[in-house]
Amino acid sequence: MAVKNKALLPRSADSADKYISKQLPSQKDAYIQDSTVTGLVLRVTPSGRKVWHLRYTVQVGSGQWVGRKYSLGAFCEGLRTRSAREQAETWRVRIRQGEDPQEEKKKQAEQRKAEHLLEIERKQALRTLNDVATVYAAQLANKKKGHKDGGTHAMTILHNHLLDRFGTIPIQEFTRQDFFAAIDPVLEAGHNSMANTVMSYTKAMFKLAVKREFIEYSVLDCLDKADVGGKDKIRNRVLCATRTKEDELEDLYRILPESGLSLNLQCSVHILLGTGCRGIELFKGRWDHVNFATNTWLIPDENSKNTDPIIIYLSEYSKKWLSELHKLTGHTGWIMPSIKSEERPYMLPKVLSKAVCERQRAPDAPQKKGRTKNHSTLILPDGHWTVHDLRRTAATQMQMLEVTPDIIDACQNHRPLGVRRRYQHGHSMDQMRVAWDLLGRSLAAKADVYQPAG
Template identity: 25%
Template sequence: MAQGKITKRSVDAMQAGDRDAFLWDTDTRGFGVKITPAGKRVYLLQYRMGGRGATTRRYTIGSHGAWTPAAAEAEAKRLLMLVSQGKNPADDKRQRVREATDLTFDAVADRFETLEVPKRWVKSGGFVKDALRLHLRPKLGKRALPSITGQEIVALLDDLKGGPAMRRNVYAVAHRLFRWSQGRGEIDRNPLEGVEAPKPVASRDRVLSDNELRLVWIASDELPRAFCALVRLLLLTGQRRDEVAALEWQELDRDRGEWLLPSARAKNNREHLVPLSPQAVAELDALAGGEAWPRKGYVLTTDGGKSHVSGYSKAKRKLDGEIADLIEDDAAPVLPWRFHDLRRSVATGLQRLRIPSDWIEAIQNRRKAGVAGTYQRYAFADEKREALATWGGHVAGLLAVGDNVVPISAAK
């Protein structure tokens, strides 16, 4: 059995014969290099699991060239450490191969999206997938899940360009994915255990003034028709952005002037009747091209009803630019706002019009807490219709300033 220090020179000097030949290292026990009859040189480790009486095993480290002698010896020492701990290097190799395929972040995220997201996030699964696609996969996609540390996730969150709400939401998605994978036995521990979540975002209190609402309405006329209608329906109905954006014609009844939001689409899983003011009906007429509304398909669409609008951030930036252009040079700019602030602005505006709080809660489908939520089931259908008609009239009044009358709806 040939022995000697394994170096580049000694490996290059090995000669191929009619069968495999070996050179065993004199410093690292069990570390060797094999040369085949074809002249291929391969580094390997020979070891036993369980002492002298156990079967001798060989583990292939890799080919000469892909591995240097020094790197191969370092790997042999690492494997010998595993052997001393009672761990089989072959099992370690299988685990490393699995980590490079089945346990990459991308692979686990694919399973997470298929198996867990539809069950846990029935209505907001799109956000979870966006958080993975836009923020987590680009940085972690090829990494083996067991190798990812909490410090890496914290650094990733610190680098996010969004605000505190974005960081907290991405943290929540990552934490849930790691916890889910741990529960399936894919990783030993969640790297975010003990890592403090980003602080909750303070409750927003932005309410747009009547003049700001007027500017929003006028500026929306410069958006593509579907996004213009989205903005105006949010302003007229006070409903949630995603519920309005995914509105379908089959949910609407023009003769009755009603929108029936199904429980499957409502945030609180409760069917919700939204009376339509004349102003809301006018917007829908403009989308339908007349009073005969389609019977199916998405209302706010750019592809003939096959899918509903998205890309809200791009539309909002366009809207903000149009609003800025409407403001006089010596006037104060409109402070930052979000689409959800329209919902709060509608509720506040209804309060100013002396609409009772119970009516407003019913309009916005907010569930009462405690005993009241359990036993008070009155739907306030007539009251909601009266309140939204009053609000629609108020909005129409905002658009008539002096001789400058802005039409409620215009064909685009």
């Protein structure tokens, strides 16, 4: 219960101020009534805080009167007796006229809230695409749930095709017309797959903007690939023989030594074919992950695309070409060391991809300044091929050798589908070893007659 103080505040405002200043706190709230204004009370809290209250009654419903209390302010914060009495008298007049201080306080709070929300909306309206891109880039760079490259690839695409042109536009003013203005040049150049990629990253960025309440909805939600670059085509280029095409591997082995590729890049082509691994997994590999005694190569989780480690069995074919590569780079610790070691210790796969692509131009094509003179040395009968086609070729060759699809997936470190992914975490190493050995034998039968150019 509150402590009831029978003393009244002095009628003189100055005397009342002095009286209040001398009041000491007790264990419970103490209330001191004013001697001049009816209903004006000073509350002294146990912490020593001294607050002015106005007690009053209002009519609610049909003839029912209820008592209420309204805080005017604190004595210790500068509200002295004279000012407190003036405020109390003013409110008493307004109360007699039908106003309620508490309801007024609620209205003011609601008005402040509304003004605050309007200010937030105003600031959000000024958020630009670049502002959202900064948040999106931070999400992509998250070490646990972001992209493995820290979002570098995605943000480069967004900057090149969207942000460099529209980055300063407020995101709430960005329209689908703006998006197509950015994407149409890509489509006109025939790069439909890149257009779809730009749309995918842009939609993801706008989805994040909705979640962060920068915008209420995304203007791109209604778009899909059919509206941009069309459905992505599944690439089916392989170099091995199938039931419908002739073998090109012998052609590749014949032209590879004279292609102008460096010896380490030639070795990498053979290793990618013999293991079926991804380019980044080879180029980021370390020699301490390769065990020539047990014929195994560990691809750790940090090098794997899906973060699942895998142990690859080295067939005699793969072991041979890894041994050749070890003679060249074994002293560095990295399987494919970078020349610019100050930037990164390993070479990027795009070095091989670019070299292969540049050597598939027409023989009569004009020489490009600063590019290789061997611009047509890797042309194969069935047309253009890429480094990633080597991985597809390895899988197809295994299939032609009657290796089961689940073992091929395991050899290429593809995660099982459905509930198998949730419950089956082992590996069929014996069957995988046989599959890699069969692949190596079939490749060696075609490659052994050709030797790499030094």
